[in-house]
Structures are given as C-alpha cells and as structure tokens.
Amino acid sequence: MSETPVDSEEVRHVADLARIDLDEDEVDRFAVQFADILAYFDALDDVPEVEAEADLVNVMREDDVREGLSQEEALRNAPETEDGYFKGPSVS
Amino acid sequence: MSLDAFITEKTIEGADDGPLAGRTVAVKDNISTEGVRTTCGSAMLEDYVPPYDATVVERLKNAGATVVGKTNMDEFGMGTTTETSAFGPTKNPVDESRVPGGSSGGSAAAVAAGEADFALGTDTGGSIRCPAAFCGVVGIKPTYGLVSRYGLVAYANSLEQIGPLAPTVEEAADLLEVIAGPDEHDATTREEGADATYADAADGDVEGLRIGVPTELVEGADDRVVETFEDSLADLEAQGAEIHEVSLPSIERAVQAYYVIAMSEASSNLARFDGVRYGPETDAEGNWNETFAQVREEGFGDEVKRRILLGTYALSAGYHDKYYAKAQDARAWLKQDFDEALAEADVLASPTMPVLPFELGESLDDPLQMYLADANTVPVNLANLPAISVPAGEADGLPVGLQLIGGAFDERTIVRAASAVE
Numbered sequence: 376m377s378e379t380p381v382d383s384e385e386v387r388h389v390a391d392l393a394r395i396d397l398d399e400d401e402v403d404r405f406a407v408q409f410a411d412i413l414a415y416f417d418a419l420d421d422v423p424e425v426e427a428e429a430d431l432v433n434v435m436r437e438d439d440v441r442e443g444l445s446q447e448e449a450l451r452n453a454p455e456t457e458d459g460y461f462k463g464p465s466v467s
Numbered sequence: 468m469s470l471d472a473f474i475t476e477k478t479i480e481g482a483d484d485g486p487l488a489g490r491t492v493a494v495k496d497n498i499s500t501e502g503v504r505t506t507c508g509s510a511m512l513e514d515y516v517p518p519y520d521a522t523v524v525e526r527l528k529n530a531g532a533t534v535v536g537k538t539n540m541d542e543f544g545m546g547t548t549t550e551t552s553a554f555g556p557t558k559n560p561v562d563e564s565r566v567p568g569g570s571s572g573g574s575a576a577a578v579a580a581g582e583a584d585f586a587l588g589t590d591t592g593g594s595i596r597c598p599a600a601f602c603g604v605v606g607i608k609p610t611y612g613l614v615s616r617y618g619l620v621a622y623a624n625s626l627e628q629i630g631p632l633a634p635t636v637e638e639a640a641d642l643l644e645v646i647a648g649p650d651e652h653d654a655t656t657r658e659e660g661a662d663a664t665y666a667d668a669a670d671g672d673v674e675g676l677r678i679g680v681p682t683e684l685v686e687g688a689d690d691r692v693v694e695t696f697e698d699s700l701a702d703l704e705a706q707g708a709e710i711h712e713v714s715l716p717s718i719e720r721a722v723q724a725y726y727v728i729a730m731s732e733a734s735s736n737l738a739r740f741d742g743v744r745y746g747p748e749t750d751a752e753g754n755w756n757e758t759f760a761q762v763r764e765e766g767f768g769d770e771v772k773r774r775i776l777l778g779t780y781a782l783s784a785g786y787h788d789k790y791y792a793k794a795q796d797a798r799a800w801l802k803q804d805f806d807e808a809l810a811e812a813d814v815l816a817s818p819t820m821p822v823l824p825f826e827l828g829e830s831l832d833d834p835l836q837m838y839l840a841d842a843n844t845v846p847v848n849l850a851n852l853p854a855i856s857v858p859a860g861e862a863d864g865l866p867v868g869l870q871l872i873g874g875a876f877d878e879r880t881i882v883r884a885a886s887a888v889e
Contacts, residue, residue, distance in 0.1 A: 386776070393734060393779040394741075394756060395772055396764035405773065411835050412777065416723050419793040427799035434654040448518035452745035463743040464751075464758040 381409040470558045470567075472576040476536040477503050479524075485531030487645060492527055493583035495574050496537040497544060498629065499618035500524055507620050508540040508552035508570075511766030515745050521618020522653065523587060523629050523646045530645045535583050538573030542768045543737065544591055544622045546570050547840050549598070550831055551770040558827070561603055561866055565824040568601030570594040571632065575602040578632050585642045589619060591627040592725050593819075593844025596856035599632055600819035600868025603858045605639045605885065606632045608844075610876045611851035612657040614643075615650035623732035624655075626725070626848040636857060636886045640665035643878065659876040668879035669886035674707035676884055679812030683718045684843045688821035691862035696818045699859040699869050699888055703816075706887050713812065715804040717797065718846050724797035725845035726838055727781050727790045733771075734778030740766060773834060798849045805850045809874045814884050817843050819856040819868030843870060853878045857885040 386405045390397045397405070446459055455462040474496050481487070494500060497507045499517035501524075506512045520528070527534060541551040549572025550556040559567040560580040567576040571588030575598030578586045588595040590608035599606025607630045614629045621627070631642035647660035680700070685693060704710050740746055742762030751761035767775070781790035808815060822840055830837045847854045852872055859869035869888055873881040 385780075389776045389780045389783070391760075392783065393775050394738075394760045394763060395767065395775065396760040397772070398764075401769075401772070405776065408773065408834055409777065409780070412726075412838075413780075415835060416727060416781075416790060418720060419723050419727070419790065419797060422717075422720055422724075422793050422797045422800060424796055425799040425803055427802070436651070444518055451518060452515050454742065454746065454748040461743050463741075464753065464755050466755045 381406050381413060470560055470563070470576050470580055471555055472538055472557050472573040472580065472582055473536040474506055474508065474539050474554050474573070475504055479503065479528070479534035481528040481530065481532045481534070483531065485529060486641065487527065488531030490532050490584045491535045492532045492642070493536055493538045493574055493577040493586040494524065494534055495540055495571050495586070495588050497540060497589060497620045498524060498587060499620070500534065500537065503537065505537065505620070506554070507544070508542045508554060509766065509768070509771070510553040511740050511746055513553070513747065517618070519618065522615035522650045524618065526646050538571070538577055538586060540573055541570035542771050543620070543733070544570040544589060544594055545733070545770045545774055547593070547597055547837050548825060548830060549573060550827070551768055553768055556827060559602055559824055562824070562864070564826060565865070566601065566827055568598035568820070568824065572598045574632050575599055575604055575606065578602070578604045578634060584633070585638060586632040587629055587646070588632050589627055589629050590848065591623050592729060592848050593841050595630045595632060596819050596844050596854060596868065596870060597841070599856040601824040601866060603866030604632055604634055605636050605855065605857050606630065607639050607643055607855045607878070608847060608853060609643065609647065609878060610853040612655050613647050613660045613853070613876065613878070615653040615656050617650055617652035621736045623729040624736070625732060626729060636855070636882055636889055637666050637669040639855070640669055640882045657876070663878070665878055665882050668882040670883060671887045673703055673884055673887040676708045676814065677812045678703060678708050678710050678884070679713040679808050679815045680710060681715045681718060681808065681815055681817055682712050683715060684817035687842065688818050689823060692818045692821060692823065692867050695860045695862045695867040696869060700816060703884070703887060711812070713808045713815070715801070715808055717800040717804045720797045721801055721846040721849055722838060722842050724794040724801070725841070725849055727794035728798065728849070730774045730778030731781050731791050732778070734775045734782065737771070737775055742766070770834065801846055802850045805852060813873070813880055815872040817870050819843060819870040823862060823865045823867070847872055851875060853881055855881045855885045857888045859888060
C-alpha cells in the first residue's frame with residue numbers, strides 16, 4: 376500500500392483547495408481510487424537525479440499594440456454581464 | 468448506424484484553392500473554431516462559442532480544406548477510450564461494440580468510416596496514436612514545437628501537440644505540411660517546420676534504416692499484439708531495414724511521471740473554469756468560492772475531477788518534492804535514455820498500444836488500469852519527440868498499430884519508415 380494513505384478527510388481538503396464540491400459517494404470512491412493511484416506513483420521514489428539543461432532561449436517581442444478581441448466578443452460567452460463587465464458572485 | 472463521431476456537424480468552407488482544395492477535415496472539439504461551438508467534450512463548455520480560430524484551423528482554411536464538423540473526445544482530452552465525453556461514447560467503426568480509443572476517438576472514427584478525408588487530433592499522452600491504432604488509420608504526434616497550439620484549449624501545455632489523422636501515411640504527411648511551422652501566437656513553436664515537406668518522404672525506402680526496439684515496450688503487451696508487431700518488423704527487415712533491441716530503463720517510470728505532470732498542469736489550466744467568463748448557467752448560490760465549487764461540481768465529469776484533485780494534491784505543500792519534482796527528474800532521465808537510443812538507431816519501434824481495443828464500458832470503473840494502457844505512448848510526449856502510428860495488421864479481426872518514434876524534428880524519417888509498413 377501507499378506510504379501516503381488517503382482518507383476521506385484528505386480528499387475533502389484537496390477538493391476544497393481545487394474548489395470542487397463533491398458528494399459523499401464521490402468522496403468515498405475517490406479515496407479508494409487515490410490510494411491505488413498514489414501507491415503506483417510511489418515508484419518515482421527511486422528515480423535518479425539527472426542533469427538536464429534545456430537548449431532553449433526565451434522568445435521575446437516588442438510590446439506594441441495589436442488588434443485584440445472587442446469587448447462584445449470577450450463577453451459573448453459569459454452567463455451574466457452588466458454594463459460591459461463580467462458579473463460574478465460576491466467575493467465574501 | 469451512427470458512430471457518434473461528431474459532437475457538432477457543421478460545414479466551414481475554406482479558400483477556393485490550395486493543397487487541400489476539395490478535401491474534407493474533421494476537427495477535434497478542443498480546437499477553437501470561430502463562431503462554431505467548441506465543447507472539449509465537457510458540459511462545462513456545452514454552449515461555448517470561440518470568438519477566434521485556432522492557428523491550425525486558419526491554416527486548414529487557407530489550404531482550401533472544408534471543415535465538416537467537430538469531433539467527439541474524452542472530456543478535455545482526459546481518457547483513452549472517448550467514453551469520458553459528456554456527449555456519450557463514440558463507437559469504433561471496425562467493431563461497434565468496442566471503443567475507438569482516445570482521446571481523439573471521434574477524429575479517428577470519422578476518418579476510418581470515411582466521414583472525413585482527414586482529421587485533426589491532439590496528443591498529450593497518446594491521444595492521436597491510440598485511436599489511430601484502435602481504428603486502423605494513421606496518426607502523427609509531431610515534435611513538441613512543430614505545430615502551433617494557439618486556440619487549443621489547454622490540458623497539459625508542456626506535453627501536447629496537435630497532429631493529423633488520415634487513411635494513409637502520405638495523406639497524414641500532407642496534412643502535417645499544412646499545419647506545421649512557427650506561429651507568432653505560440654512562443655513555443657520553432658523555426659524547424661517553416662518550409663519543411665513531409666509527404667515526399669513517404670517513398671517506402673527503408674534500405675539500411677536502423678530500427679531499435681525498446682524491449683520494455685514489447686514485454687508487457689498482449690501476445691496477439693506482439694505477434695502482429697513482430698510480423699511487421701520481419702517485413703521491414705525483408706525490405707532492408709536493420710533491427711536491433713535496445714533497453715530504456717527509465718521507461719518503467721514514464722506512466723507515473725506522465726500522470727503526475729499532466730494532472731499537475733491540468734489542475735492549474737482548468738482553474739479558469741469558474742462559470743463567470745464562460746460556463747454553464749447554474750443556480751449556484753453563495754460567495755465566490757462556494758459558487759465556483761458548485762459550478763465545477765456540475766460542469767466536470769469524474770475523470771476530470773480526479774485529475775484536477777490528484778494534480779492539486781501532487782503540487783500541494785509537503786507533496787510537491789515527492790511527486791512533481793521526482794516526475795520532472797524522471798522526464799529528464801527519459802530524455803537522456805531516448806537520446807542514447809536514437810544515437811544508435813534512426814527510429815524506435817513498438818506496438819502503439821499494448822492491448823486490443825477495449826469493449827465499450829470495460830475500463831471505466833478502474834482508472835489506474837486505464838492509465839496503464841498508455842505505457843507505450845506517454846514516453847514520447849515526455850521526451851518531446853515525434854511518433855507515428857501506422858496500421859500493422861489485425862489480430863482477432865481488430866486493428867493493431869505499429870509506433871515509430873524519431874529524433875526531434877525528424878518527422879521525415881518516421882514518415883519514410885511508416886510508408887514501408889503500409
């Protein structure tokens with residue numbers, strides 16, 4: 376079994392971090408599946424450290440003004456808008 | 468009988484002439500099409516209509532191709548069977564009781580059934596090659612950076628590429644020519660694809676070609692798959708290729724490394740689906756965090772939730788070094804092994820999938836079993852290399868794919884080798 380046992384409490388904690396509500400059935404099912412999957416991931420423990428140097432350079436461009444989406448286009452898929460803004464729930 | 472290969476059937480006309488004039492292309496539904504909904508196989512994006520075209524779609528249109536629709540896929544590309552789609556599964560045209568593979572299952576099924584001349588798929592851990600193998604068509608996963616990802620809805624950015632599916636190697640190479648090359652909208656694209664040609668490499672000449680066979684990718688495979696694979700190798704040898712065995716010890720950690728990295732990237736990428744800028748209208752209530760969590764419970768399916776949660780876990784305080792950092796070490800180790808193997812070989816060969824196409828519904832309850840089926844395809848994405856799946860023959864009446872892996876930006880060599888298999 377995994378060195379990192381997963382219980383329902385841990386699944387709920389991670390779901391909270393990830394902002395996904397789960398029902399009780401999902402929590403129980405995921406706890407069992409996660410234990411299996413994380414036990415399998417334990418095989419990464421014996422991977423050696425390898426010197427890895429990427430032969431890449433940053434790609435830069437001038438910061439000049441270009442055409443972008445119009446406000447109307449940007450808002451088109453939003454479930455709720457108001458006065459040209461996205462409308463979300465209150466923050467607290 | 469409908470295969471349910473398409474989520475949206477819609478004709479988008481291209482330019483009057485060009486290399487693909489008069490040809491039809493099916494486009495996977497995670498690639499943005501202006502004015503045509505792009506769902507990613509998810510309820511979260513059921514009504515999402517992109518305001519712009521992906522670069523590859525623009526290139527298809529400029530080349531004269533006609534887009535015939537958006538193809539079904541595992542939700543956000545997360546699956547190996549196309550069964551995690553919120554729009555229901557696609558059937559395999561070769562045997563309708565079986566899955567077409569995934570996640571680009573709709574694209575492969577459309578090509579295999581003749582519903583489109585070509586298709587675009589995306590490959591994060593085998594999502595072009597697996598369905599190509601299961602449906603008996605050709606699929607290419609290009610070198611990372613050869614094809615622009617602008618307009619592709621991201622799942623795991625450091626691993627994925629858009630690529631072609633087609634009935635023959637030459638046609639797949641034709642489509643690759645159209646979509647390859649640098650794009651100012653995707654800073655990870657490279658100059659190598661600028662004026663490259665691929666179709667003319669499909670000349671079937673494998674005289675003196677050195678083919679390495681990683682033993683680790685053959686040992687665990689189904690006997691019927693191995694038999695078909697070995698027949699295909701013998702045929703290549705008879706045409707003048709030189710076959711030798713190689714060993715890549717790091718490959719034994721590839722599935723673990725792949726899933727840790729892909730899930731971690733997914734947990735970050737999919738954070739944007741908050742139901743505010745796009746997403747379903749729900750009657751969620753409460754403050755921002757509460758509403759956010761309810762929208763995501765409703766909008767995402769099981770496999771997507773699983774991967775976001777496991778990715779969040781792998782990146783969380785106390786586990787980052789154990790999972791994410793070790794997975795990056797494994798990725799570097801694997802690249803080193805591939806570099807060594809490809810110094811002695813022009814291409815590496817393996818079965819594309821270690822198994823025959825699953826029965827519909829067979830693998831849904833056991834996610835880990837499904838992940839293990841990706842053992843032969845994920846190493847290629849971790850190493851940023853190109854690979855092609857070409858039909859090698861049949862076993863029990865079902866298609867078996869041969870995978871050929873090449874050096875970075877050496878698509879011509881895998882096209883040449885694959886054309887000798889047909």
